[in-house]
Amino acid sequence: MSVRPISLDQLPAGLVWRGARFAAPPPSGRPSGFAALDAVLPGGGWPRGALIELLCEQPGIGELSLLLPQMRQVAAPRWLAWVAPPWTPYAPALAQAGVPLERLLWVAPERPREIRWATRQALLSGSCALVLTWQSELDMAALRRLQLAAEQGATPLFLFRRRRAALQPSPAALRLQLDVGDDGELSVRVLKRRGPLLAAPLRLALPDRGRPGNTRFEAATAAPRRHRTRARFRPGLSAEAQVALQHAVAGPDPAPARPAGIPARIDG
Amino acid sequence: MDRHPRAVVVAANRSALTEGVFPGQALAGALAMVPALHVAEHDPAQGCALLEEVACWAGRFTPTVSIDPPDCVLLEVAPSLRLFGGLEALEDRVRHGLDELGLAHRCGWAPTPLAARWLSRAGKARPVVDIRRLGPPLDALPLAALADGSGVDDGVLALLHSIGCHKLAEVSALPRDALARRHGACVGDALDRAYGRRPDPRPVHAPPQRYRARLPLPVASDRHDILLFLLRRLLIGLGGWLAARHAGVDRLQIVLEHEGRRPETTLDVLSGAPCRDERRLLLLIREHLERLTIGAEVDALRLEAAAPVPLPALPGDFFDDHQSVRENAELLLARLRARLGPDAVRRLRTRSDHRPEHAGAQGTSDALPALSPGARPLWLLPRPEPLDPSRLELLDGPERIESGWWDEREVCRDYYLARNRGGSLLWVYRELQAPRGWYLHGYFG
Numbered sequence: 001m002s003v004r005p006i007s008l009d010q011l012p013a014g015l016v017w018r019g020a021r022f023a024a025p026p027p028s029g030r031p032s033g034f035a036a037l038d039a040v041l042p043g044g045g046w047p048r049g050a051l052i053e054l055l056c057e058q059p060g061i062g063e064l065s066l067l068l069p070q071m072r073q074v075a076a077p078r079w080l081a082w083v084a085p086p087w088t089p090y091a092p093a094l095a096q097a098g099v100p101l102e103r104l105l106w107v108a109p110e111r112p113r114e115i116r117w118a119t120r121q122a123l124l125s126g127s128c129a130l131v132l133t134w135q136s137e138l139d140m141a142a143l144r145r146l147q148l149a150a151e152q153g154a155t156p157l158f159l160f161r162r163r164r165a166a167l168q169p170s171p172a173a174l175r176l177q178l179d180v181g182d183d184g185e186l187s188v189r190v191l192k193r194r195g196p197l198l199a200a201p202l203r204l205a206l207p208d209r210g211r212p213g214n215t216r217f218e219a220a221t222a223a224p225r226r227h228r229t230r231a232r233f234r235p236g237l238s239a240e241a242q243v244a245l246q247h248a249v250a251g252p253d254p255a256p257a258r259p260a261g262i263p264a265r266i267d268g
Numbered sequence: 269m270d271r272h273p274r275a276v277v278v279a280a281n282r283s284a285l286t287e288g289v290f291p292g293q294a295l296a297g298a299l300a301m302v303p304a305l306h307v308a309e310h311d312p313a314q315g316c317a318l319l320e321e322v323a324c325w326a327g328r329f330t331p332t333v334s335i336d337p338p339d340c341v342l343l344e345v346a347p348s349l350r351l352f353g354g355l356e357a358l359e360d361r362v363r364h365g366l367d368e369l370g371l372a373h374r375c376g377w378a379p380t381p382l383a384a385r386w387l388s389r390a391g392k393a394r395p396v397v398d399i400r401r402l403g404p405p406l407d408a409l410p411l412a413a414l415a416d417g418s419g420v421d422d423g424v425l426a427l428l429h430s431i432g433c434h435k436l437a438e439v440s441a442l443p444r445d446a447l448a449r450r451h452g453a454c455v456g457d458a459l460d461r462a463y464g465r466r467p468d469p470r471p472v473h474a475p476p477q478r479y480r481a482r483l484p485l486p487v488a489s490d491r492h493d494i495l496l497f498l499l500r501r502l503l504i505g506l507g508g509w510l511a512a513r514h515a516g517v518d519r520l521q522i523v524l525e526h527e528g529r530r531p532e533t534t535l536d537v538l539s540g541a542p543c544r545d546e547r548r549l550l551l552l553i554r555e556h557l558e559r560l561t562i563g564a565e566v567d568a569l570r571l572e573a574a575a576p577v578p579l580p581a582l583p584g585d586f587f588d589d590h591q592s593v594r595e596n597a598e599l600l601l602a603r604l605r606a607r608l609g610p611d612a613v614r615r616l617r618t619r620s621d622h623r624p625e626h627a628g629a630q631g632t633s634d635a636l637p638a639l640s641p642g643a644r645p646l647w648l649l650p651r652p653e654p655l656d657p658s659r660l661e662l663l664d665g666p667e668r669i670e671s672g673w674w675d676e677r678e679v680c681r682d683y684y685l686a687r688n689r690g691g692s693l694l695w696v697y698r699e700l701q702a703p704r705g706w707y708l709h710g711y712f713g
Contacts, residue, residue, distance in 0.1 A: 060692030064646045064713030077594035079601075086647075090710060091616040091628030093644035106614040106630075107604055118604055127597035180691030 030156070033069025034204050037188065041174070042195045046070065049154035050173035051147040055191070057163045059086070062186040063178050065206040067132070067158060071099045074129040079105045081122040083133040084115045103129075116142055123149040123157055134160045140169065147171045166191060177201075278310045312338070314484075318371075321481060321505045323473045325369065327512025329362065334381075334470040336417060342381050342470060355395055369504055378402060381470055382462040386413045399464045406462060407437035414439065418458035424451045479509050479573040488527055488565035492557050495524070495566060499553055502571040503546035515576030516542030522553060523570040530564050537606070541598040542577040548599050555606040622671040623679050624648065624709060642667045643685060645695040645710030652707035655696065660686040663693075670700070685712070 029045030031038055038044045046052060056063045071094075074080040080103050082089055095101055107122070109115045115135060122131045123146070131150075138146075138161075150157040159172070166177060175191040181203050189201040275295035284305060289298045299305055315338060322341045326333045329352070332344035345358060352358040359375060366373040376388025377395030383406055387396070390409055396402050411434055414420050427450075433439050436459070444456050460466035481502050489495070499522065510516055518541060524533040535556045543549060604613045614630045621627045628648065643664070665684030672678045680700040687693055693712035699705050 058690050058692050059647060059713060060645075060688075060694055060711035061690075062693075062713065077597045079597055087711070088628065088648045088650050089616060090624075090644060090646055090648035091618045092624075093646045093648075094616065095618050096644060097646070101616045101618065104616050105601070105604075106616060107608070108612050108614060109608050110612070114608060118608065121603060122600060125596045125600040127593050127600050184687070184691060 030070065032066075034066075036202055036204060040190055040193070040198055040202060042193055046156055047173045047194075048156060049151050051143065051150050051157050051159060051171065053159050053161060053165070053170060053172040053175040054178055055161050055163045055166050055175065056178040061178060061180045062204075062206045063160065065097075066178070066186065066188075066204070067130075068097050068099065070130055070156075072097070074100055074103045076100075076103060078127055078129040079103055079122070081105045081107060081128045081131045083107045083119045083122060083131065084109060084135065085132070086134050112137065116146075119146060119157070120149045123153040123155045126153045126155065128153075128155050130156050130158065132158045132160070136162045136165060138165075140171075144171050147173070308486075315339070317482070320473075322366075322369070322371070324475050324479070324512070325365065325505045325508030326362075327475055328365075328508040329358065331472075331512065333473045335473050336381070336385065336470070340385055340417065342384070345377075355397065359395070365504070365508075369501055380462055380464045381468055382418060382458065383464070385417050386462065389413060389416055402464060407435065407440065409436045410434065411436065411439065414455070414458060418454070418461070420454050420458055424455060427451070428455075475509055475512060478575065479506050480571065481505055482568060482570045484568040485566060488567050490562045490565045492554075495557065495569065496550065496554060498569055499571070500546060500550050502569060503549050503553075506549075506571060506573055507544050507546045510544035510573075510576060510579070513576050514578060516544040516579035517573045517576055518542045519574040520549070521572045521574075522556075523572065524562065524566045525568040525570060526564040527567045528564075533560070533562065533566075535560065539598075539602050541595075541602075542579045543595070543598075544579060545595075548595070551599065552602055552606055555603050559607065622669050623677070624669070624683075625679075626672070626677075642683070643712075645693075646713040647711040649709055649711075652697070652709045655706055655708045657696075657698075657706040659689055660694070660696065661688075662686050666698075668700075669697075683709070 029038075029041055029043035029047050031045040032041065041047075054063060054066075071080055080099070082104065085106065085108075089104070089106060091101055094104070105122075105128075107118045109118050112135070115133070116138075119131060119133045119135075122128050138159075146157060146159070163177065166175070170192070172192065174193050177189040177191055179187045179189070179201070181187040181201075183203075186204045186206055187201045188204055190198040277289060277291050277293045277295060277298050279291055280289045280298075284298075284302065287302045287305075289302060289305065295307065299307070319335050319337065319339075319341055323333050323335050326341055326343050330343050330345050330348045332347075334342045336342050343362075345355075349355055349358060352361060355377065359377070362375060363373070374388045374391065376384045376386075377397070378384040378387050379396065379399040379402055383396070383402055386409055387405060390413060394405075396405055411425065411428060414428075414436060415422065415425050428439060433442070439455065440459055440463075448456055457466070461468040483498055483502055485494075485498065506517075506520075518539050520537050520539075522535040522537060524535075526532065535553065537549070537552050537556060539549065539552060601613065617629055619627055619629050624644070625648070663685045665686075666682035667684075668682050670678075670680045681697040682700060683695060683697045685693060686696045694708055695710035695712065696706060696708050699707070
């Protein structure tokens with residue numbers, strides 16, 4: 001008697017659960033604006049009321065551009081709160097990217113205690129569409145308080161930390177490590193999610209970054225673009241037109257690399 | 269403490285009453301019975317101020333409020349019943365509100381003011397709505413009720429008692445003109461007003477134009493929780509006064525009076541947007557108090573509200589959810605400013621200036637569109653940092669910016685988009701003037 005081997009995929013749905021899949025459909029998330037990222041996030045997007053840690057060692061790799069699609073959607077009367085950013089959020093660039101400046105609240109407390117307080121208040125008030133904060137030195141209790149506040153206020157909190165914080169356990173619903181890939185694209189490694197572990201990092205082409213990285217510019221031969229106050233300057237596209245253009249350029253994302261056979265681990 | 273030698277007990281709380289103390293008793297006698305009795309001086313002015321406060325607060329239920337001294341506030345609620353969803357719902361609100369003010373109270377509901385007063389005093393909780401049904405409950409009241417707030421004096425009561433009247437029904441049955449000849453018209457007049465046979469107009473309480481309230485502390489204290497508890501009481505009164513005027517305040521002052529001749533401590537509370545919700549105001553005051561170190565114990569609290577600003581009448585409207593988010597958003601802004609200081613909470617806008625450090629500004633006024641045709645970084649360094657160009661790969665540029673000759677802060681720079689060894693995208697520039705140094709001015713986050 002011959003037995004014809006069949007693959008697991010051919011079995012009726014529900015008979016076999018495989019480790020690389022989510023055990024139960026997680027609550028729906030907020031689409032991140034990047035199909036490749038949505039595919040690996042539980043719920044198909046950013047969690048709605050949770051602490052999300054973004055570990056990133058150096059600025060300027062597209063860490064803010066990753067959140068621009070979220071920031072664009074902020075509408076009155078909700079705030080977009082930036083608590084203790086390390087540098088000045090630059091208004092012309094944000095306006096160019098379509099972020100509603102009038103909803104941006106830049107909170108700059110001096111002491112760490114006040115930073116934590118302001119973050120929690122922003123979360124608990126329920127009037128912020130999202131809260132961004134930059135704090136590396138946080139102990140477990142402080143992280144847990146932030147996570148609870150995010151849940152209670154149903155507001156996502158994006159916490160930017162240095163990469164060494166990855167060694168510290170965290171109650172965050174999602175931990176992503178951000179790096180630069182070889183080709184200049186943003187590489188996203190999912191360190192923790194509420195679902196099975198993901199081994200391979202993700203590559204994201206960020207449409208909002210200044211310029212595609214591979215066009216090398218010959219500085220010596222090109223005539224400089226001039227912006228002189230009395231001289232004529234080239235009128236650029238309006239901010240909306242540029243945003244639309246950037247969206248048009250951003251093509252469909254490649255399918256996520258999802259290796260089979262990774263042992264499952266359920267976090268949280 | 270010196271006391272009047274023939275001081276009498278005016279009122280006593282429940283535990284004192286169970287010990288045998290009763291109103292009208294000589295104080296010496298009461299102290300002899302209960303040596304541990306806690307005695308406070310009766311201050312009629314304070315009682316009046318309290319009635320005034322309750323009358324202001326009651327303005328949220330009806331515009332027709334009158335004070336009936338020494339211990340009663342009358343509300344004409346018939347026109348408000350529909351708004352508040354019936355008598356029971358309104359009664360719940362009134363009782364709940366008085367509990368929140370921390371006042372022991374009795375409520376009575378009747379078609380005439382005097383009947384309402386007598387019935388509430390007698391503890392008849394069942395409201396009488398129809399004036400034709402007013403007779404039986406009033407008839408059943410004891411004779412003593414007649415003297416309450418009606419101008420009938422004790423001598424008349426004693427006489428009525430001596431001729432065998434124990435209930436109001438029996439007084440009503442007496443021949444009216446004979447009674448009037450002996451005691452003036454006061455008895456018949458009071459009965460007519462109570463039974464609704466004669467009109468009983470009352471002066472309508474006119475709330476003050478500016479709200480001020482003062483609350484002395486029973487015991488001087490500098491503890492925040494105690495102060496907040498008492499402030500809440502002041503704010504509830506303010507809330508009622510504001511609700512009656514369909515208004516809110518965006519600024520109020522809390523004054524902490526200290527013992528002796530110490531100067532007062534004043535807190536200026538700004539709420540950002542007009543508001544009359546005591547919880548929101550209390551949250552704001554808490555932030556102010558936490559920043560404050562109170563030097564001395566507080567003796568009394570005073571609240572002075574700024575001129576009221578119009579605000580829609582009812583808090584709950586069709587778009588309630590949206591409204592509450594809006595209020596929370598304003599509250600968050602006000603609280604952050606109160607705790608962290610106004611400089612720590614910033615807003616952004618763009619300005620029409622080619623110089624990068626002037627094109628972004630703090631503030632909220634409507635701005636002209638930014639003049640930034642080239643790519644701009646999301647992060648700008650507050651102060652450009654010198655850097656070594658040999659470690660950079662220039663990707664785009666230069667973009668020449670020469671501007672600002674008019675205000676002594678001229679810039680002449682060539683800006684480049686650059687990538688460093690770590691892969692970060694930087695916004696760097698080279699000074700066009702000697703020594704032609706390279707600087708880092710932003711990150712493309």
